[in-house]
Amino acid sequence: MSIAGNLAAIKSSIPENVTLVVVTKTHPIDKIMEVYNAGHKIFGENKVQEMVDKHEQLPEDIEWHLIGHLQTNKVKYIAPFVSLIHSVDSLKLLQEINKQAAKNNRIIKCLLQVYIANEETKFGKDFDEVEAILSSKEFEQLKNIKIVGLMGMATNTENKEQIKNEFHSLKVFYNKHNQFSILSMGMSSDFAIAIDEGSTMVRIGSLIFGERNYQSN
Numbered sequence: 778m779s780i781a782g783n784l785a786a787i788k789s790s791i792p793e794n795v796t797l798v799v800v801t802k803t804h805p806i807d808k809i810m811e812v813y814n815a816g817h818k819i820f821g822e823n824k825v826q827e828m829v830d831k832h833e834q835l836p837e838d839i840e841w842h843l844i845g846h847l848q849t850n851k852v853k854y855i856a857p858f859v860s861l862i863h864s865v866d867s868l869k870l871l872q873e874i875n876k877q878a879a880k881n882n883r884i885i886k887c888l889l890q891v892y893i894a895n896e897e898t899k900f901g902k903d904f905d906e907v908e909a910i911l912s913s914k915e916f917e918q919l920k921n922i923k924i925v926g927l928m929g930m931a932t933n934t935e936n937k938e939q940i941k942n943e944f945h946s947l948k949v950f951y952n953k954h955n956q957f958s959i960l961s962m963g964m965s966s967d968f969a970i971a972i973d974e975g976s977t978m979v980r981i982g983s984l985i986f987g988e989r990n991y992q993s994n
Contacts, residue, residue, distance in 0.1 A: 780808060781815040783985045788817075791979065795972055798842050800964075800982030802827060806834055808986055813839065821863070821980050825851040832858055844928075844980055846900050849873040857881050863928040863961050863980075866890045866900045868910050871922055878921035886925045888961055891950065893943040894932040901929065904950050911954075926959030926977075927951050931967055940967050944974035951975070 778786070788797060798821040801809050809820065809831065818838055822828035823845030832841055840860040847864050855862075856877035865871055865887045878885040889910065892901030902910070910916055911924070929947040931940040944962050951960045963971025963979040971979060 780811040780985060783987075784812055784815050784817060787981055787984055791968070791972060794977060796959075796978040798844065798961075798978060798980045799985055800844065800980050801831065801986075802845075802982065804982070804986050806831065809835060812985065819860075821982075825854050828859075829854050842980075852877045853880075856883070856885065859885060861925070861959075862887045864888070864890045864900065865924075866902055868913065868915055871910070871916065871919055875919040875921045884921050884923055886923050888926045888928040888959060889924060891927050891929045891947055893929040893947050895934075895939070895943075896932050899930050899932075907950075924957070926957040926961065927954075928961035930964070931962070931971075933966075937970060940970050941974060944971050944976070948975040 791797060796819065798819050799812050799817055800821045802823045813836060819840045819842065821842040821844040822831065825843070825847070828841055828843060841858060842861045842863060843855055843859055844863045847862060847870060849870055852873045862874065862885065865874070871887065874885055874887060889907050890901040891907055892899060892903050927947060931943040934940065947962060948960065951957055959978050960976055961978040961980065962974065962976035965981050965984045968979040968981060
Protein backbone atom coordinates (compact mmCIF):
# COMPACT_ATOMS: atom_id res chain seq x y z
CA MET A 778 0.00 0.00 0.00
CA SER A 779 1.14 3.56 -0.66
CA ILE A 780 2.09 6.02 2.06
CA ALA A 781 -1.18 7.88 1.46
CA GLY A 782 -3.04 4.58 1.67
CA ASN A 783 -1.31 3.65 4.92
CA LEU A 784 -2.14 7.08 6.34
CA ALA A 785 -5.81 6.72 5.39
CA ALA A 786 -5.94 3.25 6.97
CA ILE A 787 -4.46 4.51 10.23
CA LYS A 788 -6.79 7.50 10.35
CA SER A 789 -9.80 5.29 9.79
CA SER A 790 -8.75 3.08 12.70
CA ILE A 791 -8.48 5.80 15.34
CA PRO A 792 -11.34 7.79 16.91
CA GLU A 793 -11.93 11.38 15.85
CA ASN A 794 -10.93 12.67 19.29
CA VAL A 795 -7.44 11.14 18.98
CA THR A 796 -4.77 13.26 17.29
CA LEU A 797 -2.33 11.52 14.98
CA VAL A 798 1.29 12.69 15.05
CA VAL A 799 3.11 11.25 12.03
CA VAL A 800 6.68 10.43 13.08
CA THR A 801 9.02 11.51 10.30
CA LYS A 802 12.45 10.72 11.78
CA THR A 803 14.99 9.52 9.20
CA HIS A 804 12.43 9.79 6.40
CA PRO A 805 13.27 11.98 3.39
CA ILE A 806 11.45 15.11 2.30
CA ASP A 807 9.70 13.50 -0.67
CA LYS A 808 8.14 10.82 1.55
CA ILE A 809 7.00 13.40 4.09
CA MET A 810 5.46 15.44 1.29
CA GLU A 811 3.34 12.42 0.36
CA VAL A 812 1.80 12.63 3.82
CA TYR A 813 1.44 16.39 3.58
CA ASN A 814 -0.19 16.20 0.16
CA ALA A 815 -2.64 13.67 1.56
CA GLY A 816 -3.81 16.42 3.91
CA HIS A 817 -1.91 15.67 7.12
CA LYS A 818 0.13 18.45 8.73
CA ILE A 819 1.11 17.26 12.23
CA PHE A 820 4.60 15.76 12.28
CA GLY A 821 6.87 14.52 15.06
CA GLU A 822 10.67 14.45 15.15
CA ASN A 823 13.03 12.87 17.67
CA LYS A 824 16.13 14.94 16.97
CA VAL A 825 16.42 18.71 17.05
CA GLN A 826 18.77 19.12 14.08
CA GLU A 827 16.62 16.91 11.87
CA MET A 828 13.52 18.88 12.84
CA VAL A 829 15.23 22.20 12.09
CA ASP A 830 16.44 20.98 8.70
CA LYS A 831 13.02 19.68 7.72
CA HIS A 832 11.24 22.77 9.00
CA GLU A 833 13.36 24.86 6.65
CA GLN A 834 12.57 22.66 3.64
CA LEU A 835 8.88 21.89 4.16
CA PRO A 836 5.70 24.04 4.07
CA GLU A 837 5.29 26.62 6.82
CA ASP A 838 1.86 25.43 7.93
CA ILE A 839 3.20 22.14 9.33
CA GLU A 840 2.74 21.68 13.09
CA TRP A 841 6.02 20.32 14.46
CA HIS A 842 6.16 18.20 17.61
CA LEU A 843 9.45 17.34 19.33
CA ILE A 844 8.91 13.83 20.67
CA GLY A 845 12.46 12.71 21.49
CA HIS A 846 14.68 13.47 24.44
CA LEU A 847 15.54 17.17 24.52
CA GLN A 848 18.77 18.64 25.88
CA THR A 849 18.64 22.14 27.36
CA ASN A 850 21.37 23.46 25.05
CA LYS A 851 19.28 22.63 21.97
CA VAL A 852 16.00 24.26 22.98
CA LYS A 853 16.98 27.55 21.32
CA TYR A 854 17.00 25.95 17.87
CA ILE A 855 13.35 24.87 17.95
CA ALA A 856 11.90 27.61 20.17
CA PRO A 857 10.94 29.87 17.22
CA PHE A 858 8.57 27.34 15.65
CA VAL A 859 7.89 24.15 17.65
CA SER A 860 4.19 23.58 18.35
CA LEU A 861 4.43 21.02 21.15
CA ILE A 862 7.28 19.45 23.11
CA HIS A 863 6.27 15.97 24.31
CA SER A 864 9.38 15.03 26.23
CA VAL A 865 9.83 17.49 29.10
CA ASP A 866 11.41 15.57 31.96
CA SER A 867 12.84 18.16 34.34
CA LEU A 868 12.22 21.56 35.87
CA LYS A 869 15.57 22.70 34.48
CA LEU A 870 14.39 21.91 30.96
CA LEU A 871 11.11 23.74 31.56
CA GLN A 872 13.03 26.79 32.71
CA GLU A 873 15.15 26.77 29.55
CA ILE A 874 12.09 26.35 27.32
CA ASN A 875 10.49 29.27 29.14
CA LYS A 876 13.61 31.39 28.63
CA GLN A 877 13.83 30.66 24.91
CA ALA A 878 10.07 31.07 24.43
CA ALA A 879 10.28 34.53 26.01
CA LYS A 880 13.10 35.48 23.62
CA ASN A 881 10.81 34.56 20.74
CA ASN A 882 7.74 36.23 22.27
CA ARG A 883 5.96 32.90 22.42
CA ILE A 884 4.20 30.61 24.87
CA ILE A 885 5.35 27.07 24.10
CA LYS A 886 3.06 24.16 24.88
CA CYS A 887 4.65 21.19 26.63
CA LEU A 888 3.86 17.73 27.91
CA LEU A 889 5.50 16.31 30.99
CA GLN A 890 7.03 12.92 30.25
CA VAL A 891 6.11 10.36 32.88
CA TYR A 892 8.18 7.24 33.45
CA ILE A 893 5.77 4.28 33.32
CA ALA A 894 7.88 1.58 31.63
CA ASN A 895 10.01 -1.14 33.12
CA GLU A 896 13.02 -0.07 31.05
CA GLU A 897 16.05 1.92 32.10
CA THR A 898 16.44 3.38 28.60
CA LYS A 899 13.20 5.34 28.89
CA PHE A 900 13.15 8.93 30.18
CA GLY A 901 10.62 10.67 32.39
CA LYS A 902 9.64 11.51 35.96
CA ASP A 903 7.60 9.32 38.26
CA PHE A 904 4.19 10.48 39.47
CA ASP A 905 5.46 12.05 42.69
CA GLU A 906 8.19 13.95 40.84
CA VAL A 907 5.64 15.32 38.36
CA GLU A 908 3.47 16.51 41.23
CA ALA A 909 6.51 18.16 42.82
CA ILE A 910 7.25 20.10 39.63
CA LEU A 911 3.65 21.25 39.21
CA SER A 912 3.41 22.45 42.81
CA SER A 913 6.80 24.18 42.95
CA LYS A 914 7.25 27.92 43.24
CA GLU A 915 9.81 27.76 40.42
CA PHE A 916 7.17 26.35 38.09
CA GLU A 917 4.69 29.10 38.98
CA GLN A 918 7.18 31.68 37.74
CA LEU A 919 7.29 30.25 34.22
CA LYS A 920 4.98 32.44 32.14
CA ASN A 921 6.11 31.45 28.63
CA ILE A 922 5.34 27.75 28.81
CA LYS A 923 2.04 25.95 29.17
CA ILE A 924 1.76 22.36 30.38
CA VAL A 925 -1.14 20.95 28.39
CA GLY A 926 -0.79 17.28 29.26
CA LEU A 927 1.32 14.19 29.80
CA MET A 928 3.31 11.78 27.66
CA GLY A 929 4.33 8.23 28.47
CA MET A 930 6.02 5.31 26.72
CA ALA A 931 5.19 1.73 27.64
CA THR A 932 7.73 -1.05 27.93
CA ASN A 933 8.84 -2.56 24.62
CA THR A 934 7.41 -6.01 25.25
CA GLU A 935 5.07 -8.59 23.72
CA ASN A 936 3.18 -8.69 27.03
CA LYS A 937 0.02 -6.75 26.16
CA GLU A 938 -1.27 -6.92 29.73
CA GLN A 939 1.85 -5.15 30.98
CA ILE A 940 1.50 -2.46 28.30
CA LYS A 941 -2.17 -2.04 29.17
CA ASN A 942 -1.40 -1.68 32.88
CA GLU A 943 1.34 0.90 32.24
CA PHE A 944 -0.92 3.03 30.05
CA HIS A 945 -3.76 2.64 32.54
CA SER A 946 -1.61 3.94 35.38
CA LEU A 947 -0.85 7.09 33.40
CA LYS A 948 -4.50 7.59 32.48
CA VAL A 949 -5.48 7.38 36.17
CA PHE A 950 -2.87 10.02 37.00
CA TYR A 951 -3.97 12.18 34.04
CA ASN A 952 -7.57 12.09 35.28
CA LYS A 953 -6.51 13.77 38.52
CA HIS A 954 -5.47 16.89 36.62
CA ASN A 955 -8.45 18.64 35.07
CA GLN A 956 -6.21 21.32 33.53
CA PHE A 957 -4.70 18.82 31.09
CA SER A 958 -6.14 18.26 27.61
CA ILE A 959 -3.57 15.93 26.00
CA LEU A 960 -2.53 12.42 26.93
CA SER A 961 0.15 11.31 24.46
CA MET A 962 0.44 7.51 24.61
CA GLY A 963 0.95 4.93 21.92
CA MET A 964 3.22 4.29 18.96
CA SER A 965 3.06 1.98 15.93
CA SER A 966 3.40 -1.16 18.05
CA ASP A 967 0.92 -0.34 20.82
CA PHE A 968 -1.33 2.55 19.78
CA ALA A 969 -4.52 0.44 19.80
CA ILE A 970 -3.95 -0.49 23.45
CA ALA A 971 -3.11 3.14 24.26
CA ILE A 972 -6.35 4.37 22.70
CA ASP A 973 -8.33 1.77 24.65
CA GLU A 974 -6.72 3.14 27.81
CA GLY A 975 -7.62 6.75 27.03
CA SER A 976 -4.87 8.20 24.87
CA THR A 977 -5.80 11.41 23.04
CA MET A 978 -2.63 11.56 20.90
CA VAL A 979 -0.66 8.79 19.19
CA ARG A 980 2.77 8.90 17.53
CA ILE A 981 2.98 6.66 14.46
CA GLY A 982 5.72 6.37 11.85
CA SER A 983 6.62 2.90 10.61
CA LEU A 984 3.02 1.85 9.92
CA ILE A 985 2.77 4.80 7.54
CA PHE A 986 6.23 4.99 5.97
CA GLY A 987 7.31 1.37 6.34
CA GLU A 988 10.39 0.33 8.26
CA ARG A 989 12.92 3.11 8.79
CA ASN A 990 16.05 3.66 6.80
CA TYR A 991 18.68 4.26 9.46
CA GLN A 992 21.16 5.76 7.03
CA SER A 993 21.35 9.53 6.90
CA ASN A 994 19.20 11.27 4.30
